[in-house]
Amino acid sequence: xxxxxxxxxxxxxxxxxxxxxxxxxxxxxxxxxxxxxxxxxxxxxxxxxxxxxxxxxxxxxxxxxxxxxxxxxxxxxxxxxxxxxxxxxxxxxxxxxxxxxxxxxxxxxxxxxxxxxxxxxxxxxxxxxxxxxxxxxxxxxxxxxxxxxxxxxxxxxxxxxxxxxxxxxxxxxxxxxxxxxxxxxxxxxxxxxxxxxxxxxxxxxxxxxxxxxxxxxxxxxxxxxxxxxxxxxxxxxxxxxxxxxxxxxxxxxxxxxxxxxxxxxxxxxxxxxxxxxxxxxxxxxxxxxxxxxxxxxxxxxxxxxxxxxxxxxxxxxxxxxxxxxxxxxxxxxxxxxxxxxxxxxxxxxxxxxxxxxxxxxxxxxxxxxxxxxxxxxxxxxxxxxxxxxxxxxxxxxxxxxxxxxxxxxxxxxxxxxxxxxxxxxxxxxxxxxxxxxxxxx
Amino acid sequence: xxxxxxxxxxxxxxxxxxxxxxxxxxxxxxxxxxxxxxxxxxxxxxxxxxxxxxxxxxxxxxxxxxxxxxxxxxxxxxxxxxxxxxxxxxxxxxxxxxxxxxxxxxxxxxxxxxxxxxxxxxxxxxxxxxxxxxxxxxxxxxxxxxxxxxxxxxxxxxxxxxxxxxxxxxxxxxxxxxxxxxxxxxxxxxxxxxxxxxxxxxxxxxxxxxxxxxxxxxxxxxxxxxxxxxxxxxxxxxxxxxxxxxxxxxxxxxxxxxxxxxxxxxxxxxxxxxxxxxxxxxxxxxxxxxxxxxxxxxxxxxxxxxxxxxxxxxxxxxxxxxxxxxxxxxxxxxxxxxxxxxxxxxxxxxxxxxxxxxxxxxxxxxxxxxxxxxxxxxxxxxxxxxxxxxxxxxxxxxxxxxxxxx
Numbered sequence: 001x002x003x004x005x006x007x008x009x010x011x012x013x014x015x016x017x018x019x020x021x022x023x024x025x026x027x028x029x030x031x032x033x034x035x036x037x038x039x040x041x042x043x044x045x046x047x048x049x050x051x052x053x054x055x056x057x058x059x060x061x062x063x064x065x066x067x068x069x070x071x072x073x074x075x076x077x078x079x080x081x082x083x084x085x086x087x088x089x090x091x092x093x094x095x096x097x098x099x100x101x102x103x104x105x106x107x108x109x110x111x112x113x114x115x116x117x118x119x120x121x122x123x124x125x126x127x128x129x130x131x132x133x134x135x136x137x138x139x140x141x142x143x144x145x146x147x148x149x150x151x152x153x154x155x156x157x158x159x160x161x162x163x164x165x166x167x168x169x170x171x172x173x174x175x176x177x178x179x180x181x182x183x184x185x186x187x188x189x190x191x192x193x194x195x196x197x198x199x200x201x202x203x204x205x206x207x208x209x210x211x212x213x214x215x216x217x218x219x220x221x222x223x224x225x226x227x228x229x230x231x232x233x234x235x236x237x238x239x240x241x242x243x244x245x246x247x248x249x250x251x252x253x254x255x256x257x258x259x260x261x262x263x264x265x266x267x268x269x270x271x272x273x274x275x276x277x278x279x280x281x282x283x284x285x286x287x288x289x290x291x292x293x294x295x296x297x298x299x300x301x302x303x304x305x306x307x308x309x310x311x312x313x314x315x316x317x318x319x320x321x322x323x324x325x326x327x328x329x330x331x332x333x334x335x336x337x338x339x340x341x342x343x344x345x346x347x348x349x350x351x352x353x354x355x356x357x358x359x360x361x362x363x364x365x366x367x368x369x370x371x372x373x374x375x376x377x378x379x380x381x382x383x384x385x386x387x388x389x390x391x392x393x394x395x396x397x398x399x400x401x402x403x404x405x406x407x408x409x410x411x412x413x414x415x416x417x418x419x420x421x422x423x424x425x426x427x428x429x430x431x432x433x434x435x436x437x438x439x440x441x
Numbered sequence: 442x443x444x445x446x447x448x449x450x451x452x453x454x455x456x457x458x459x460x461x462x463x464x465x466x467x468x469x470x471x472x473x474x475x476x477x478x479x480x481x482x483x484x485x486x487x488x489x490x491x492x493x494x495x496x497x498x499x500x501x502x503x504x505x506x507x508x509x510x511x512x513x514x515x516x517x518x519x520x521x522x523x524x525x526x527x528x529x530x531x532x533x534x535x536x537x538x539x540x541x542x543x544x545x546x547x548x549x550x551x552x553x554x555x556x557x558x559x560x561x562x563x564x565x566x567x568x569x570x571x572x573x574x575x576x577x578x579x580x581x582x583x584x585x586x587x588x589x590x591x592x593x594x595x596x597x598x599x600x601x602x603x604x605x606x607x608x609x610x611x612x613x614x615x616x617x618x619x620x621x622x623x624x625x626x627x628x629x630x631x632x633x634x635x636x637x638x639x640x641x642x643x644x645x646x647x648x649x650x651x652x653x654x655x656x657x658x659x660x661x662x663x664x665x666x667x668x669x670x671x672x673x674x675x676x677x678x679x680x681x682x683x684x685x686x687x688x689x690x691x692x693x694x695x696x697x698x699x700x701x702x703x704x705x706x707x708x709x710x711x712x713x714x715x716x717x718x719x720x721x722x723x724x725x726x727x728x729x730x731x732x733x734x735x736x737x738x739x740x741x742x743x744x745x746x747x748x749x750x751x752x753x754x755x756x757x758x759x760x761x762x763x764x765x766x767x768x769x770x771x772x773x774x775x776x777x778x779x780x781x782x783x784x785x786x787x788x789x790x791x792x793x794x795x796x797x798x799x800x801x802x803x804x805x806x807x808x809x810x811x812x813x814x815x816x817x818x819x820x821x822x823x824x825x826x827x828x829x830x831x832x833x834x835x836x837x838x839x840x841x842x843x844x845x846x847x
Contacts, residue, residue, distance in 0.1 A: 292767045293771050294539070294574050295768075296541060297765050297766035298765070327766055329731055332731060338829055388827060
């Protein structure tokens with residue numbers, strides 16, 4: 001009987017959600033900040049089947065067809081879901097201490113899709129994130145791009161697929177002090193760090209040449225090597241390097257290696273970007289920066305400046321923000337843009353840096369990062385100006401589906417904290433055989 | 442001729458001398474008028490088009506421009522918004538430095554779990570970069586000292602965020618004794634205290650010893666008990682950092698048993714215990730609003746400040762202790778966030794000005810813009826809490842000590 005009830009409810013839920021997704025819904029009357037294009041007062045966003053059908057203005061005088069559900073959001077602000085180009089949510093882990101370069105490691109195999117940290121990111125308006133392993137290695141493994149969808153049972157429910165149907169992700173590299181361990185094969189100096197990486201890429205070039213020379217003849221193919229296969233993806237430009245780097249000289253070392261091996265690159269953290277902004281811009285390499293409340297905490301970040309954003313903007317580089325969660329709290333990701341403007345960025349570029357710039361860094365500019373016809377219906381409804389400390393995220397939508405609602409007590413708890421806020425997500429269906437509640441972690 | 446050549450080294454020396462002379466001049470005899478479009482005195486309603494007069498390091502007059510005229514000879518500074526200098530009710534900067542290397546991390550000594558004899562003044566680096574950082578963001582007074590990382594980690598002190606030496610900076614050399622009940626104060630391996638119950642037992646035993654200290658006619662001095670005796674005699678409060686509700690209740694239980702003054706610190710679970718904390722009468726120095734929730738602080742809520750305020754509990758907001766990045770938080774930003782989570786603007790400002798002054802026992806001297814108080818002022822080009830506003834100047838003891846627009 002219980003099972004029967006369950007299947008009935010699942011069916012009901014399926015019907016409802018399918019109905020909800022396919023129905024034309026318009027969010028009407030808000031200030032719409034599409035990121036690509038000017039802000040629209042009295043604007044509207046029309047969505048259906050998880051996509052944006054269109055965006056426009058003069059909402060008050062607009063007449064909608066009878067099959068359109070109209071949601072009145074007057075007085076609110078709608079902007080694209082935030083894209084976090086560097087996060088550690090989902091209890092992610094990466095390479096172990098057995099070696100400094102481990103390209104074969106997949107964060108895919110380590111993420112807890114029910115982690116409270118993922119819910120907190122939804123509460124902060126983040127809809128897409130680059131989940132990175134740590135920075136204690138020259139290469140700590142492959143990163144994973146996820147959509148912060150709701151009710152994920154397995155990691156598969158969060159994946160994003162490219163046009164060849166491969167799940168999307170990059171690879172994490174780091175230089176500077178984090179990986180300087182001086183034992184167990186780890187480098188002891190900066191020069192050694194670079195030498196180890198160059199050596200590995202030269203091996204990958206040779207591996208790639210063997211594959212090309214085999215011309216499809218299986219007997220001439222090199223033995224499968226997961227690390228080499230991954231680095232060949234990097235050499236082929238299929239996998240972007242997200243490179244943790246702080247000091248000006250370390251930043252330039254990364255640019256030098258890029259020149260030598262031709263890989264695609266996003267600079268991450270770039271604490272001293274203000275010292276080498278012109279070089280970064282000239283290399284046409286995007287920079288993903290972080291806003292920290294005070295300098296220091298480690299030797300390489302004593303010279304970090306809030307002005308990194310404005311310096312990069314001025315130099316003409318593509319600049320985005322990241323949380324590096326848990327370093328900064330995903331629930332307050334919008335602070336980053338606020339501090340960008342505080343220290344000289346234009347309002348437009350600061351908001352671009354929360355959305356479109358990061359979408360470009362993750363090769364997702366055709367799908368997310370702006371409110372445009374045909375893009376994924378990932379958007380957030382804010383109580384006011386995105387750059388104000390008094391503004392809160394009220395609702396977050398991924399693929400047209402609401403994944404966070406501040407008016408829902410469970411979501412509210414996640415957004416503000418309190419007893420039980422740190423628990424993993426509980427499965428919402430409650431007529432199920434057996435114990436299905438996610439426990440504490 | 443050689444002697445007359447002025448190289449850059451000499452030049453900078455000359456500048457240094459001139460600067461010092463200038464500063465001394467300002468310290469001794471500065472007469473400054475600060476005009477603010479809005480002046481939040483924190484002693485009455487905000488003043489539109491207000492004027493604050495300072496002389497001899499003190500506030501000599503404050504009021505609307507229509508009633509307070511600026512005497513001749515006063516240097517005039519203008520700002521959109523003027524507030525009292527901000528007070529960080531609990532930090533570790535000065536003992537903890539921004540390099541985060543062993544030589545600049547003096548906030549905890551791990552050879553023994555109870556060391557009330559460790560004086561903060563013996564470890565305070567007045568020239569620490571983090572101090573000038575918070576000063577540039579309006580912070581003029583810090584309650585700093587040993588970190589919440591041992592059962593009794595040592596003493597705390599109160600300092601102005603200026604001065605080249607601890608003596609120049611210090612207001613109160615021994616303010617409180619830093620005590621922690623919770624996971625952060627557990628001993629490593631099999632070292633005591635291994636549990637919170639053990640922490641309570643050890644703390645009680647220490648207080649019992651202190652009760653008896655000095656009662657015999659002849660006794661040898663014991664620096665630890667000498668300090669704990671000050672707690673027993675209610676000369677200074679015990680600063681008890683506790684996050685979980687059970688640990689907060691332990692702190693209150695022990696305070697009642699020994700009839701001592703305590704200040705409740707951190708208190709992530711305070712939102713669950715507003716009735717109990719209110720009844721205890723003890724003030725609260727609440728964790729940083731943006732503190733990471735996890736471990737003992739997993740139930741931290743950004744609404745706690747508002748809930749405590751509504752319950753009528755005196756509350757200050759702290760920057761707290763940070764082990765990594767950011768190496769310190771900034772109370773201006775921590776108070777700002779509470780406004781999005783239920784606090785009124787002025788209540789939030791009070792947690793880092795007048796209410797913070799009350800909790801650290803210096804409200805007669807700092808925390809508001811009133812005649813006779815120290816001329817500690819922060820100036821801004823807009824709403825102090827807004828992300829895109831800048832702190833444009835900071836004054837301490839009547840002297841402008843920061844003009845960085847940050």
